Amino acid sequence: MDWSKENGLLIIPLVLGCFAVCWLMPSTRQRPRILGGLAALAAILMMQAMLLPPAGDYVRSVLFFVFAAAAVISAGLMITDRNPVYAALWFALVTLAVCGLFLLNAAPFLSASTIIVYAGAIIVTFLFVIMLAQQSGTATSYDQQPIQPLMASVGGFILLGALLFTLQEWGHIDGTSTSEHAEPGQFIALPKEIEPNPLSQAPHDNPHEIGSLRVLGRSLFGDYLFSVEIAGTVLLIATIGAIAIAPRRSQGTL
């Protein structure tokens, strides 16, 4: 079985991860959580073994692995924690790890702005959780009874397996191919030489400063000026909608 030998490396961590998420879901029965944790750890280690980078640039690889593992582990703990306060804290950790990945992707401005935006959002969410969900003092019953954890985990991991299989089969970028467009059946095109768009305002002289404020600002307020205006309008409408939806104190007490 050539096929199963080739793709067994992909299937085993997926099954382990599915089992881990399903096992760690909050439940009324007491289950040893260490079992799910070990399964999740094994799945993550196997995925990382698959992702061994080409030699060289070790600092970058180590940083990438640290941030990626932090993001995935915190996300798993966020969706399985039975206390919504801790879930909000895990989400803050996910955001920090994702900002680290942004930094690795040469996007320092995005990293900073994501931290600023989500810090406010998370603090507000945190206040909401404490204000609404914690009034009884203990974890409520609906936080301990998830909806169909087995079906959701299996379905989600089947979807993840399909995504990873597609990446493995058709996402390979080998340096031998010289065409700028993707081959049929390959959905990632090779990066081509940047040809300056005549309508574009962004300077293309130095491709190494992609994430710098200058290039980003020129592109945002030059190429995408109309979209920026529409985004501002959407923000305004959302603000008006939030004020209209939010209950008045005169109509009832919180």
Place this chain on the structure above:
Amino acid sequence: MTATVLESQLIVGATLFILGVIGFLTRRNLILIMLSAELMLHGVSINLTAFSRYHGNPQGQVFTIFVLTIAACEAGLALSLILSLYQRRKSLDVFLWGKLGEDDLPVFSGSQAPPVTVTADPNVDLPHLTPAGRMPKTQPGPQTKT
């Protein structure tokens, strides 16, 4: 199998997205459902910035800024909706909102709809629109029609 940097980033983004989907489907807390949606947006943002770096142009990062904007709008609207829903049922359980029909309407099954008899219960606090503007003045007297 050795993967390139881009592929590793895509795998991390896909994993975050799927974990967000699972959280969205399974949790019953309204606030956690919103946080899971934000988790999905994080996964998509990682993909966008990875492709932006791979292709060497800032369009992916610009699009991530738009994703950030929409996420902020969504968070604000979702929190006000959650507050409004909490005020009605005093709970964050999403199961309480599984049925959106009104309680005073008769339940029927099948194709034959029984005649609807609505009995207004004065104790039920139904939502109502607040009148806007002034009441139009009606002119007494004979109306002229052309």
